Amino acid sequence: MTLHDDSPSTSAGPFAPDHDFALALDAHDELAPFRHHFVFAEPDLIYLDGNSLGRLPKAAIQRARHAIEEEWGRDLIRSWNRGWWDAPLRVGDAIGELIGAAPGQVIVSDTTSINLYKLALAALSLRPERKHILTDTLNFPSDAYILQGIANLLSPSPLHGQSLGSDPGYTVQYLGSDDGITPNLDQLTTAITDQTALVTLSHVVFKSGYLYDMRAITELAHRKGALVLWDLSHSVGVIPMALDDWQVDFAIGCTYKYLNGGPGSPAFLYVNRRLQDWVTSPIWGWWGQRAPFDFELDYLPAPGIRRFLVGTQPILSLLTLEAALEPIRQAGIERIRRKAICLTEYAAYLTEHLLTPFGFSLASPRDPARRGAHISLRHPEAYRITRALIEEMRLIPDFRAPDNIRLGFAPLYVSFSDVWQAFDRIRTVMLKKRYQAYPHARLTVT
Amino acid sequence: MTLHDDSPSTSAGPFAPDHDFALALDAHDELAPFRHHFVFAEPDLIYLDGNSLGRLPKAAIQRARHAIEEEWGRDLIRSWNRGWWDAPLRVGDAIGELIGAAPGQVIVSDTTSINLYKLALAALSLRPERKHILTDTLNFPSDAYILQGIANLLSPSPLHGQSLGSDPGYTVQYLGSDDGITPNLDQLTTAITDQTALVTLSHVVFKSGYLYDMRAITELAHRKGALVLWDLSHSVGVIPMALDDWQVDFAIGCTYKYLNGGPGSPAFLYVNRRLQDWVTSPIWGWWGQRAPFDFELDYLPAPGIRRFLVGTQPILSLLTLEAALEPIRQAGIERIRRKAICLTEYAAYLTEHLLTPFGFSLASPRDPARRGAHISLRHPEAYRITRALIEEMRLIPDFRAPDNIRLGFAPLYVSFSDVWQAFDRIRTVMLKKRYQAYPHARLTVT
Numbered sequence: 001m002t003l004h005d006d007s008p009s010t011s012a013g014p015f016a017p018d019h020d021f022a023l024a025l026d027a028h029d030e031l032a033p034f035r036h037h038f039v040f041a042e043p044d045l046i047y048l049d050g051n052s053l054g055r056l057p058k059a060a061i062q063r064a065r066h067a068i069e070e071e072w073g074r075d076l077i078r079s080w081n082r083g084w085w086d087a088p089l090r091v092g093d094a095i096g097e098l099i100g101a102a103p104g105q106v107i108v109s110d111t112t113s114i115n116l117y118k119l120a121l122a123a124l125s126l127r128p129e130r131k132h133i134l135t136d137t138l139n140f141p142s143d144a145y146i147l148q149g150i151a152n153l154l155s156p157s158p159l160h161g162q163s164l165g166s167d168p169g170y171t172v173q174y175l176g177s178d179d180g181i182t183p184n185l186d187q188l189t190t191a192i193t194d195q196t197a198l199v200t201l202s203h204v205v206f207k208s209g210y211l212y213d214m215r216a217i218t219e220l221a222h223r224k225g226a227l228v229l230w231d232l233s234h235s236v237g238v239i240p241m242a243l244d245d246w247q248v249d250f251a252i253g254c255t256y257k258y259l260n261g262g263p264g265s266p267a268f269l270y271v272n273r274r275l276q277d278w279v280t281s282p283i284w285g286w287w288g289q290r291a292p293f294d295f296e297l298d299y300l301p302a303p304g305i306r307r308f309l310v311g312t313q314p315i316l317s318l319l320t321l322e323a324a325l326e327p328i329r330q331a332g333i334e335r336i337r338r339k340a341i342c343l344t345e346y347a348a349y350l351t352e353h354l355l356t357p358f359g360f361s362l363a364s365p366r367d368p369a370r371r372g373a374h375i376s377l378r379h380p381e382a383y384r385i386t387r388a389l390i391e392e393m394r395l396i397p398d399f400r401a402p403d404n405i406r407l408g409f410a411p412l413y414v415s416f417s418d419v420w421q422a423f424d425r426i427r428t429v430m431l432k433k434r435y436q437a438y439p440h441a442r443l444t445v446t
Numbered sequence: 447m448t449l450h451d452d453s454p455s456t457s458a459g460p461f462a463p464d465h466d467f468a469l470a471l472d473a474h475d476e477l478a479p480f481r482h483h484f485v486f487a488e489p490d491l492i493y494l495d496g497n498s499l500g501r502l503p504k505a506a507i508q509r510a511r512h513a514i515e516e517e518w519g520r521d522l523i524r525s526w527n528r529g530w531w532d533a534p535l536r537v538g539d540a541i542g543e544l545i546g547a548a549p550g551q552v553i554v555s556d557t558t559s560i561n562l563y564k565l566a567l568a569a570l571s572l573r574p575e576r577k578h579i580l581t582d583t584l585n586f587p588s589d590a591y592i593l594q595g596i597a598n599l600l601s602p603s604p605l606h607g608q609s610l611g612s613d614p615g616y617t618v619q620y621l622g623s624d625d626g627i628t629p630n631l632d633q634l635t636t637a638i639t640d641q642t643a644l645v646t647l648s649h650v651v652f653k654s655g656y657l658y659d660m661r662a663i664t665e666l667a668h669r670k671g672a673l674v675l676w677d678l679s680h681s682v683g684v685i686p687m688a689l690d691d692w693q694v695d696f697a698i699g700c701t702y703k704y705l706n707g708g709p710g711s712p713a714f715l716y717v718n719r720r721l722q723d724w725v726t727s728p729i730w731g732w733w734g735q736r737a738p739f740d741f742e743l744d745y746l747p748a749p750g751i752r753r754f755l756v757g758t759q760p761i762l763s764l765l766t767l768e769a770a771l772e773p774i775r776q777a778g779i780e781r782i783r784r785k786a787i788c789l790t791e792y793a794a795y796l797t798e799h800l801l802t803p804f805g806f807s808l809a810s811p812r813d814p815a816r817r818g819a820h821i822s823l824r825h826p827e828a829y830r831i832t833r834a835l836i837e838e839m840r841l842i843p844d845f846r847a848p849d850n851i852r853l854g855f856a857p858l859y860v861s862f863s864d865v866w867q868a869f870d871r872i873r874t875v876m877l878k879k880r881y882q883a884y885p886h887a888r889l890t891v892t
Contacts, residue, residue, distance in 0.1 A: 041520035049523045056519035064514055064762065072708055073502035074487035077495045077842060084709060111757025113731045114560060121599075137743060142732035142757070145745040149730030153567075153599075174743070256758070262518055263530060263761035284595030285559045286588035295847050297583060297620070299591040311557025311588070312702070314760035315709035316510065396523060401741050 017349060022420035025346070031339050034412045037327040038260075046395045046418050046425070051234060051374045051408030054260030054324070063323035067316055084315050088266075088287075089306065091322045095259070095268050098325075098333055099232060099251070100242035105276075107305050108255065108268045108321065109313050112233055114283075115252040115269040116146045116200075118308055122271070122279035123198045123227045123250055124154070124170075130197035130226070136175035136183045138205040143231055147172045147200070181208040181363055182370075189220065196226040203241070204234035204372030207400050209344075209364040211239065211372050215246040222247065233257060236268075238340050238373040238411065240333045243270060250275075258373065258410055259328065261321030266313050276304050285310030327412055336411045340373035343409035343419060347375050350423040358430040363404055374408040376400065377426075384435040385426070392434055393425040463795060468866035471792070477785050480858045483773040484706075492841045492864050492871070497680060497820045497854030500706030500770070509769035513762055530761050534712075534733075535752065537768045541705070541714050544771075544779055545678060545697070546688030551722075553751050554701065554714045554767065555733075555759050558679055561698040561715040562592045562646075564754055568717070568725035569644045569673045569696055570600070570616075576643035576672070582621040582629045584651040589677055593618045593646070627654040627809055628816075635666065642672040649687070650680035650818030653846050655790075655810040657685065657818050661692040668693065679703060682714075684786050684819040684857065686779045695721060704819065704856055705774065707767030712759050722750050731756030773858055782857045786819035789855035789865060793821050796869040804876040809850055820854040822846070823872075830881035831872070838880060839871040 015021075026032055039056040047055060071079040083090075092106035099106070109115070120133065133147050151170035175191050177183050183205075192199060199221040204211050214230060221228045229250040235241065237258030243251060251270040255261035271279065280301045286292045287309035290300040301307040328336070344364075351362050355377065364375040379385060386399040398406045407422065408414075429435055461467075472478055485502040493501060517525040529536075538552035545552070555561070566579065579593050597616035621637050623629050629651075638645060645667040650657050660676060667674045675696040681687065683704030689697060697716040701707035717725065726747045732738045733755035736746040747753035774782070790810075797808045801823065810821040825831060832845040843853050853868065854860075875881055 039515075039519040041515075047522055053518075053523045053526075055522065056514065061514055061519075064510060068502065068507055068510055068708070068766075069485075069487075072499075073485040073507075076493055076501065077499045077844065078836075079709070080499075110556065110560065111731075111759075113757035114556065114729060117729050140732075141735070141738075141741050141743050144743050145730040145732055145735060148745050149728060152730075153728050262514070263525070264758040264764070265762075266760060267757070282595060282599050283560060283563050284591040284598075285557075286586075286591055289587070289591060292587075293847065295587050297587050297590050299594050311559035311713070312710040313557075314712060314763035316711075316766060317760035317762050318710070320514075320762060390524075398523065401739065 019420045022416040025416035031331055031335055031411055034327055034331050038413045044394050046422050048397045048407040048422055050410030051257050052398055053256055054258060055413050057260050057324045057327060059323040059326055060320045064320045067319045087318050088309055088313055092268055094325050099236060100244055101270055102244055105273055105305055106268055106270045107308055108266050108318060109309055110267060112252055112254045112267040113142055113146050115267050116143055118281045118283060119229055119250040119269055120150055121282040123229055125279055127197035130195050131170050132173055132195045134173045134191055134196050134199045136201055138177050138183055139202050140206050182210050192221055192224040192226055198227050198229055200229040202231040206234055207376055207404055209372045209374045211370050214241060218246050218248055234372055237328055238336055240337055255321050260324040262317060265317045265321040269308055271305055281308045283310050331412060339411035341368040344371055344375050346416060346419050351377060354423050354427050374406055376404040376406045378403050381435055384438040385429055387438040388429045388435040395422050395425045465866050468862040471862035477777055477781055477857055480773055480777050484859045490840050492868050494853040494868055495842050495844045496856030497703050498844055499702055499709060500704060501859050503706050503770045503773060505769040505772055506766045510766045513765045533764050534755055534759055538714055540771050545682060546690055547716055548690055551719055551751055552714055552716045553754055554712050554764060555755050558698055558700045558713040559588055559592050561713050562589055564727045564729060565675055565696040565715055566596055567728040569675055571725055573643035576641050577616050578619055578641045580619045580637055580642050580645045582647055584623050584629055585648050586652050628656050638667055638670040638672055644673050644675060646675040648677040652680055653822055653850055655818045655820045657816050660687060664692050664694050680818055683774055684782055686783050689716060701767050706770040708763060711763045711767040715754055717751055727754045729756050733757060777858060785857035787814045790817055790821050792862060792865050797823060800869050800873050820852055822850040822852045824849050827881055830884040831875055833884040834875045834881040839875060841868050841871045
């Protein structure tokens with residue numbers, strides 16, 4: 001099931017990608033039953049922000065209740081020996097299944113930013129003679145900040161002032177983008193030099209949804225002697241990948257987007273097994289100690305991936321995440337990916353045919369092979385349109401400054417009917433100019 | 447209400463600190479009603495490990511349910527503007543009330559270890575010409591590991607090998623202890639030198655329960671030009687303190703012990719306002735950025751305490767913690783402290799009068815003014831005795847290698863009757879030598 005720009009007709013007559021068409025797509029959607037795994041407290045609300053905060057899986061409610069009332073309330077400290085202590089590795093292995101990582105290479109812990117901090121420093125330790133970190137201008141600013149902080153910390157006098165760019169020791173370099181959608185890949189080959197220690201990119205770009213060819217770029221970096229660290233925050237759970245097969249060195253990712261782990265559920269990190277004995281975390285944590293309950297005063301790193309643990313993880317959030325993974329595993333990443341392509345193809349089609357007249361443009365790759373599970377619409381009034389959609393139209397997208405309306409299509413619970421209705425509601429806002437009632441003032445949080 | 451060794455009698459006859467005596471103490475305990483704020487799923491279980499994992503407050507159940515089903519399930523991403531975004535500072539301020547910190551100086555985030563990492567590096571940045579970090583051998587090994595990792599990272603070639611002690615740039619120094627209970631305070635004055643950048647200690651020592659004089663030692667360190675960083679993990683919620691008044695520089699702490707935040711609930715950190723504009727976190731996180739939703743690629747630290755935030759916190763655990771703080775605020779730290787002194791005095795008395803004949807010794811300060819809310823009993827068979835108590839006697843203490851049985855007396859829900867019964871059960875294990883049925887093998891997790 002694929003929509004092409006050049007397929008505007010069916011045997012029944014002129015092609016009309018309307019609500020009936022959407023309902024027909026839903027009727028043939030093999031993942032449609034998975035919608036029932038999730039809570040829909042407001043059935044008329046169309047939620048296209050699952051790439052920012054995934055919907056609540058019903059199983060998570062039960063799991064959290066059990067964790068609180070039985071494991072904490074009744075079993076108390078004994079629960080550490082009944083599934084809590086191993087949870088960061090156990091849930092890590094479950095995520096590993098989704099990203100092509102054999103057991104023992106993924107842990108769930110801390111935040112995406114802290115995991116990037118740990119692994120980027122670990123990566124630099126393997127290439128001490130190289131002083132450049134390469135990323136791109138499309139990456140999460142949050143990732144750029146971490147890299148800048150590392151460059152600052154590793155400068156010859158990091159503790160004096162800590163001002164950005166005060167020292168040329170380590171530098172963060174940015175691959176550019178001409179259109180804000182696709183990175184300038186033609187510059188990548190020359191951008192990676194014999195001074196590049198680490199190439200770190202987001203697998204799927206958070207604004208445009210551009211999907212990097214992880215395998216090809218990993219190979220390219222390795223040919224230049226650089227290591228790679230992929231941020232999977234916008235791809236884990238919707239894009240098939242094979243980190244082990246592709247020889248990826250390091251990866252990190254978020255669990256509250258397509259993994260539906262709940263607000264601020266702990267992040268994950270991956271260290272390829274071939275590197276684990278050669279690197280340590282810069283943060284020497286007791287959970288990463290070789291024998292934490294010996295209470296020895298000197299740190300010795302644990303073997304394997306465990307050394308990247310630091311302190312005690314938020315167990316309630318971690319176990320809720322574990323329950324949330326189950327529907328994803330049942331559905332299978334390949335099926336999820338197929339539906340994501342259909343959803344975003346449909347959305348791209350509707351953008352071009354319904355919204356272009358209102359001044360919208362697609363700010364995402366047109367080729368589904370180079371696109372994740374979300375798209376962005378660019379419009380000068382993006383902020384006010386977003387406000388009107390949320391306040392009046394029962395549609396939740398998100399706004400990304402300065403002019404993007406981002407629409408996320410989480411395949412497990414977004415239907416084709418949702419997509420149709422979303423675009424119909426956007427069109428209504430534009431036809432009636434409803435956005436003009438809203439101030440230009442910026443959101444504090446979107 | 448205080449017990450002294452020299453008060454062995456009452457007007458009714460010879461003093462018998464037995465169950466009736468304990469019940470009489472309970473009858474006069476003004477905090478006794480607070481026990482009903484907590485879940486007691488197994489009424490016959492005596493839980494003296496609240497200093498490791500606090501009991502489940504009933505309010506936390508409701509709060510977690512609301513956070514999951516209403517805030518996440520129904521309101522979805524909108525909840526970020528309805529109390530989630532501000533939670534790290536809001537809950538931080540609530541903890542600030544418990545430690546004598548005015549608003550705007552405490553945040554809840556990450557783990558105790560990561561917060562130590564952030565603040566110790568921040569502290570070192572203020573004393574760049576000094577290369578020594580002073581702690582003690584009684585401190586959490588977890589804190590020592592973090593400090594060792596920092597010393598390694600700041601060595602001239604941190605990325606080569608990352609092996610402990612390979613470089614003399616920064617050193618971690620340890621104040622000793624002759625008895626494993628009390629630090630050698632007489633050596634402190636000379637241990638802090640003009641090379642000491644930072645003095646970092648646990649306010650209450652995790653094994654012995656020794657309570658440092660925070661005010662005096664902060665003053666001493668300041669006189670020597672050093673900064674202080676206190677780990678409050680074993681004192682917050684049970685010991686009154688006045689961080690602002692005492693001019694403390696930095697502090698960190700855990701929230702799942704006496705604050706009852708639940709397993710792995712996020713930790714907190716304090717930075718005195720007078721220092722906030724002079725330091726930054728080594729981990730440049732987007733939550734600490736000046737304008738995170740501008741999505742600017744360059745990091746600029748936010749004003750104030752917010753710059754020590756990194757990434758998105760586990761909201762479920764954070765809001766559960768918030769609910770757990772309420773009974774503590776209602777009870778008041780001064781009343782909690784008074785009861786803690788009575789509980790540990792009673793326990794110390796019972797140790798000496800009931801358990802000394804079986805080879806136990808008190809491994810905690812005898813002076814209640816220098817003791818937190820837990821005590822340790824030393825016994826060569828501590829491990830096996832702990833096993834027998836847990837498996838057969840419905841008593842949960844915890845074991846700390848090599849020979850400590852640690853008993854925590856969380857004043858909000860531990861009664862004097864609990865204390866009596868606990869010692870009676872320990873005596874039973876010893877009388878019947880029940881511990882001999884257990885292997886010497888070590889616990890994986892205690």
